[in-house]
Structures are given as C-alpha cells and as structure tokens.
Amino acid sequence: MKKLKLVLIGAVVVASMGYALQYGTTTASTVEPDRQEQNQQPEGLDYSKFLHNSRNHARLPCLLCHRRESNSPRPLLPGRSQHTPCAGCHAQQFSNSDSPICIICHTDVKSGALKSFPRLKSFSMKFEHARHVNMEGVSCATCHRPSRGGVALSIPAGFNAHETCYRCHTPRAQSQGRDISSCRTCHQLGGYRRTPEFAPAFRVGFNHARHQKVTCNECHQVRAGMPQRRQVTSPAPLNHHARPGTESCMSCHDGKRAFGGDDFTVCKRCHTGTRWQF
Ligand code: HEC
Ligand code: HEC
Ligand code: HEC
Ligand code: HEC
Ligand code: HEC
Ligand code: HEC
Ligand code: HEC
Ligand code: HEC
Ligand code: HEC
Numbered sequence: 001m002k003k004l005k006l007v008l009i010g011a012v013v014v015a016s017m018g019y020a021l022q023y024g025t026t027t028a029s030t031v032e033p034d035r036q037e038q039n040q041q042p043e044g045l046d047y048s049k050f051l052h053n054s055r056n057h058a059r060l061p062c063l064l065c066h067r068r069e070s071n072s073p074r075p076l077l078p079g080r081s082q083h084t085p086c087a088g089c090h091a092q093q094f095s096n097s098d099s100p101i102c103i104i105c106h107t108d109v110k111s112g113a114l115k116s117f118p119r120l121k122s123f124s125m126k127f128e129h130a131r132h133v134n135m136e137g138v139s140c141a142t143c144h145r146p147s148r149g150g151v152a153l154s155i156p157a158g159f160n161a162h163e164t165c166y167r168c169h170t171p172r173a174q175s176q177g178r179d180i181s182s183c184r185t186c187h188q189l190g191g192y193r194r195t196p197e198f199a200p201a202f203r204v205g206f207n208h209a210r211h212q213k214v215t216c217n218e219c220h221q222v223r224a225g226m227p228q229r230r231q232v233t234s235p236a237p238l239n240h241h242a243r244p245g246t247e248s249c250m251s252c253h254d255g256k257r258a259f260g261g262d263d264f265t266v267c268k269r270c271h272t273g274t275r276w277q278f
Contacts, residue, residue, distance in 0.1 A: 047093060048100035052122050053189055056089075062183040068171040073162035075117050075183075077105050119158075124192035129231040130224035140216045147197065150209030155197050195229050201237035205270050205278040206249070214252075239270070 051057060064085055065078040079086055086101075087094040093101040102109040132138055143164050144153040156164045165186065173181045211219070221233045235247045239260065242248035249270075255261025259269055271278060 046100070048103055050104045058189075066183050068181060071166050071170055073159050073166060075159075077114055077117055079105060117159075120187070120192055122189055123187040124190040125186055126188065126228070127186065128224075129222045133222055140220075146208065148202075151202050151207045152197055152199070153208055155195055157194060157197075199234070199237075201234070203278065204237045204239075204249075205272065206237060219247075 066075055068075075078084075083094055090101060093099040097109055105114055107113045107115055133140070143156050146152075147154040169180050169185065171181050172179070179185070219235050223231055223233065233247065235249060235251060236242065238246070238248040239250050239253060242250040250260065252258045253260025253270075255263055259266040267276075
C-alpha cells in the first residue's frame with residue numbers, strides 16, 4: 001500500500017516537473033511521524049479542506065497545481081485533466097464520489113459544477129516599489145489610476161491586480177535566469193491585509209485631482225526595503241498642528257509656496273461648508 005502510493009507520487013511529479021527525486025526521498029525518509037501526527041491518524045484527517053501548509057503539500061511546486069497556460073488574470077482550480085495531480089496521490093478518495101474531498105472544488109459533485117477560485121486565505125502578497133519604479137516604461141500611473149472621482153488613486157487589488165502585474169510577469173517569464181511567473185513569486189504562506197485605498201487625508205479635504213500641477217515625487221518618496229504600506233512616504237494630513245520638519249499639508253500650504261498660513265481669506269479653500277469642518 002505504502003509502496004504503491006510512493007510510485008504514484010513519483011509518476012505524478014515526474015510527469016509534471018521532475019521533482020520526483022527530491023519529493024520521493026523526503027517522503028521515504030520521513031517514516032518517523034512526529035508527535036502531533038501520531039495523534040492524527042490518516043482516518044482522522046479532514047478531507048473537506050485543502051491545506052497548502054500541510055506537510056504533504058507544502059513542498060510541492062506551485063506549478064504542479066497552478067499552471068499558467070494563458071496570461072488570464074483569473075486562476076483556474078486544479079483538476080482539469082482527469083483530476084491530476086490530486087488523484088495520483090489520493091486514489092482512495094477519488095474512487096469514492098461521497099468523499100468529502102470532492103467538495104473542496106465542487107458545488108455539485110454529480111454534474112461536476114465548480115466553485116469559483118477562492119480569495120487569499122493562506123497567502124500574503126509581496127511587492128517592492130523600489131525594484132519596479134526605475135524600470136523602463138514604468139511610471140506611478142502604470143499601477144495607480146484616479147479613483148473616487150480623482151480624490152484617491154487606485155491600488156491594484158483582487159484578481160484585477162494580475163492584469164497589471166502580468167504585463168511583465170507573463171507565463172514562464174524569467175529575469176536573470178530566475179522564474180518570475182510562478183504564484184510563489186508574489187504569494188507566500190502567511191496572513192495578509194490589503195493596503196487600503198482610502199487614506200486619512202481624504203477626510204480632511206485632500207484631493208489628488210486638485211494637485212495635478214504637483215508631481216508625485218514632490219509628495220511621495222519611495223523607500224527601499226520597507227514592509228508593505230510603508231514603502232512610499234506621504235505628507236501627513238495635518239496643517240495647523242504639524243510640527244516643523246514633518247512633511248504635511250503645511251510643507252506647501254504655508255502662505256508662500258501655496259495658499260495657507262494665517263491668511264483668513266483662504267480658510268475656505270480647504271474648509272468648505274459653513275462650519276470649520278471639511
Ligand atoms: C497540490 C496542489 C497545489 C499546490 C502544490 C499549490 N496549490 Fe494553491 N491551491 C490548490 C487548490 C486545490 C486551491 C483551491 C482550494 C482551496 O484552497 O479552497 C488552491 C488555492 C490557492 C490560493 C487561493 C486560496 C488561498 O489559500 O490563499 C492561492 C493564493 C494559492 N493556491 C497559491 C499557491 C501557491 C503560491 C503555491 C506554491 C507555493 C500553491 N498554491 C501550491 C492547490 C495547490
Ligand atoms: C504528491 C502527492 C500529493 C498530491 C499531488 C496531492 N496530495 Fe493531498 N495529501 C498527500 C498526502 C501524502 C497526504 C496525507 C494523507 C494521505 O496520505 O491521504 C495528503 C492529505 C490531503 C488532505 C487531508 C488534509 C491534509 O492536508 O493533511 C486533503 C484534503 C488533500 N490531501 C487534498 C488534496 C487535493 C485536493 C489535491 C489536489 C489539488 C492534493 N491533495 C494533491 C499527498 C498529495
Ligand atoms: C482540486 C479540485 C477538484 C477536486 C478535489 C475534485 N474535482 Fe472534480 N473536477 C475538477 C475540475 C477542475 C473539473 C473539470 C471541470 C471543467 O472542465 O469544466 C472537474 C470535473 C468533474 C466532473 C465532470 C465530469 C468530468 O469528468 O469532466 C465530475 C463528475 C467530477 N469532477 C466529480 C468529482 C468527484 C466525484 C470528486 C471527489 C472524488 C471530485 N470531482 C473532486 C476539480 C476537482
Ligand atoms: C508595478 C506597480 C506599481 C508601481 C509602478 C507603483 N506602485 Fe504604488 N503600489 C502598488 C501596489 C501593488 C501597492 C499596494 C501594496 C503595497 O502597499 O506595497 C502600492 C501602494 C502604494 C501606496 C500606499 C502606501 C504604501 O507605502 O504602500 C502609495 C502611496 C503608492 N503606492 C505610491 C506610488 C508612487 C508615488 C509610485 C511612483 C513613484 C508608485 N506607487 C508606483 C503598485 C505600484
Ligand atoms: C507578479 C505577481 C503575482 C503573481 C505571479 C500572482 N499573483 Fe495573485 N495577486 C497579486 C496581487 C498584486 C494581488 C492583489 C492583492 C490584493 O488584493 O491586495 C493578487 C491577488 C490574488 C488573489 C486574491 C483575489 C481576490 O479577489 O481577493 C488570489 C486568490 C491570487 N492572487 C492567486 C494567485 C495564483 C493562484 C497565482 C498563480 C497562478 C498568482 N496569484 C500569481 C500578484 C500576483
Ligand atoms: C514593467 C514590468 C513589470 C510590472 C508591471 C511588474 N513587475 Fe514585478 N518584476 C519585474 C521584473 C523584470 C522583475 C525582476 C527584476 C528585479 O527583481 O529587479 C520583477 C520582480 C518582482 C518580484 C521579485 C521576484 C523575485 O523572485 O525576487 C516581485 C515580488 C514582483 N516583481 C511583484 C510584482 C507585482 C505584485 C506586480 C503588480 C502589482 C509587478 N511585480 C508588476 C517586472 C515587472
Ligand atoms: C500634493 C501632494 C500629493 C501629490 C502631488 C500626490 N499625492 Fe498621492 N497622496 C498624498 C496624500 C496626502 C495621501 C494620503 C496620505 C495619508 O492620508 O496617509 C496620498 C495617497 C496616495 C496613495 C494611497 C492610495 C490612496 O489613494 O489612498 C497613492 C497610491 C498615491 N497617493 C499615489 C500618488 C501618485 C501616483 C501621484 C502622482 C500621480 C500622487 N499620489 C501625487 C499626497 C499627494
Ligand atoms: C507639495 C506641495 C503640497 C502639499 C504637500 C499639499 N498641497 Fe494642497 N496644493 C498645492 C498646490 C501647489 C495647490 C494649487 C495651488 C493654488 O491653486 O493656489 C494645492 C491645492 C490645494 C487645494 C485646492 C484648493 C482650491 O481652491 O482649488 C486644497 C483643498 C489643498 N491643496 C489641500 C491640501 C491638503 C489638505 C494637504 C495635506 C493633506 C495638501 N493640500 C498638501 C500644494 C501642496
Ligand atoms: C491647506 C489647507 C488648510 C487651510 C488653508 C486651512 N486649514 Fe484648517 N485644517 C486643515 C487640516 C488638514 C486640518 C486637520 C487637523 C490638523 O491640521 O491638525 C484642519 C483643522 C482645522 C480646525 C479644527 C481644529 C483643529 O485645530 O484641529 C480648525 C478650527 C481650522 N482648521 C481652522 C482654520 C482656519 C481659521 C483657517 C484660515 C486661517 C484654516 N483652518 C485654513 C487644513 C487647512
């Protein structure tokens with residue numbers, strides 16, 4: 001039984017990637033199950049959920065299941081060709097249409113109707129501004145477009161983001177001999193919170209559309225090696241309470257470079273309405 005399974009695993013992986021040796025040997029050498037796994041016999045496993053981080057799947061290359069045949073921004077669920085590669089390793093489950101494994105992908109097991117591809121659950125997304133902004137033909141506008149009537153600028157999000165990224169990260173794309181097309185290039189196991197598009201400054205009347213004469217670089221500096229959400233600086237949404245030295249509305253709205261300061265004739269350009277509210 002165990003031998004048969006190893007042969008199957010080998011066949012599946014050879015067919016797809018040639019990772020057989022690597023995977024085969026690790027499987028063969030991990031005969032000693034760890035403590036936790038002893039408490040969780042295979043019969044106790046939950047087959048209704050696919051786990052990327054289970055030790056049986058974590059070492060498999062993304063491309064084994066997520067092949068990018070086209071440059072479509074929407075990934076497809078694996079299993080299109082006679083349920084490979086899953087069925088190769090899970091012959092027992094796939095011989096039984098009552099197995100909970102079927103509902104990982106199907107809404108209706110009889111007809112084969114599929115669920116839609118899930119959103120990010122177990123993966124984060126990584127992107128480095130500093131690496132991209134100096135590339136030929138790239139400007140901030142490649143990825144950021146006016147949104148909410150020009151007040152804000154969009155941030156690539158959801159599957160639509162792939163459209164932006166896949167302009168260069170095409171199937172099988174390489175850079176200096178390294179693959180930059182695999183899901184792994186941008187997604188790694190871990191938690192993630194999307195960078196919000198609605199920044200605090202918009203609540204105090206800041207509007208990108210009103211600042212088109214000022215270049216992006218006058219307000220935003222790209223910093224290398226910073227974590228998500230802290231890669232690009234922005235002026236703080238402060239005017240009257242900004243400390244000298246902080247980059248804020250006051251940096252320009254000081255009555256010299258742009259209207260502001262203590263000039264009571266101009267308060268209403270920022271404070272619209274009848275009260276001192278934005
Ligand atoms: C053994 C097959 C297999 C491998 C290998 C695999 N995936 Fe998946 N992946 C799936 C299946 C099946 C789903 C959809 C089922 C689900 O999770 O609900 C999925 C869903 C996803 C999702 C969306 C849901 C989530 O969990 O965040 C992302 C992102 C993803 N895979 C990325 C990756 C990356 C990156 C790799 C390589 C590091 C990878 N996958 C390797 C089978 C695989
Ligand atoms: C290279 C072999 C291999 C492939 C390919 C593979 N699995 Fe697994 N998977 C395993 C092994 C080994 C286990 C441990 C339990 C067992 O032997 O059934 C496992 C366990 C599971 C479990 C139980 C929960 C867990 O992760 O421990 C589920 C559910 C599962 N696999 C679903 C899938 C699905 C769906 C696919 C295809 C998208 C898939 N597997 C592809 C080897 C594989
Ligand atoms: C990893 C995802 C996945 C799992 C798990 C899975 N399927 Fe599928 N299944 C697919 C995909 C993808 C198709 C192809 C759909 C298409 O081409 O439109 C498919 C097709 C089908 C079809 C349509 C007929 C055919 O063969 O083309 C049936 C019926 C089916 N699956 C039954 C099952 C059963 C029964 C199980 C559990 C033993 C199962 N599936 C588990 C992904 C999966
Ligand atoms: C190749 C696409 C791409 C380019 C080019 C790009 N950005 Fe971004 N930007 C993103 C993505 C994706 C995010 C969201 C993820 C994140 O926060 O790192 C983002 C987030 C931001 C944020 C939110 C705060 C932060 O630090 O993340 C600001 C501000 C920003 N970008 C400004 C700029 C400016 C200014 C330029 C031009 C100098 C630029 N971006 C060029 C893709 C891009
Ligand atoms: C070049 C970088 C890149 C590659 C390669 C890539 N992605 Fe993404 N992906 C992104 C970005 C950027 C987002 C948007 C993140 C956000 O919404 O904050 C994203 C979002 C997602 C989402 C969330 C969709 C939603 O509606 O929330 C899933 C799921 C996903 N990707 C799966 C995949 C899978 C599977 C692959 C491999 C076939 C892949 N990605 C390859 C950059 C990439
Ligand atoms: C104008 C083309 C272009 C666009 C658009 C683009 N990239 Fe890239 N990206 C590259 C190139 C070329 C490299 C490799 C060179 C380098 O790392 O400096 C790269 C490298 C990367 C890397 C590091 C890869 C590694 O293995 O080190 C990540 C992560 C990445 N890009 C994510 C993204 C995301 C996310 C998007 C969309 C929001 C995106 N890229 C859009 C061209 C692009
Ligand atoms: C006059 C200064 C100024 C200029 C010019 C400017 N921005 Fe901004 N930007 C801001 C401020 C202020 C915020 C919000 C910061 C906060 O509240 O944390 C912001 C936020 C952003 C964000 C975050 C997403 C959002 O809309 O909330 C992105 C992306 C961005 N700017 C991109 C750009 C790009 C691209 C350009 C050039 C086309 C640009 N900005 C020009 C001041 C400016
Ligand atoms: C890099 C310099 C700079 C920064 C920083 C800056 N602004 Fe401006 N702002 C300008 C310039 C220049 C104008 C157009 C000047 C004019 O029309 O006299 C402008 C115009 C405006 C207007 C349009 C008023 C009208 O009557 O059309 C408002 C409102 C405004 N800024 C608010 C803000 C707020 C709030 C902040 C901080 C979040 C801010 N600005 C940060 C330079 C800046
Ligand atoms: C360049 C835009 C701008 C101009 C011009 C401006 N303000 Fe403000 N104001 C702000 C911003 C941004 C805040 C948000 C709070 C902060 O700065 O600490 C604010 C907050 C306030 C508040 C709320 C209480 C407080 O202090 O936080 C009052 C009152 C106020 N402003 C009065 C005025 C008066 C009076 C004028 C004319 C002399 C004026 N403002 C001109 C941008 C402006």
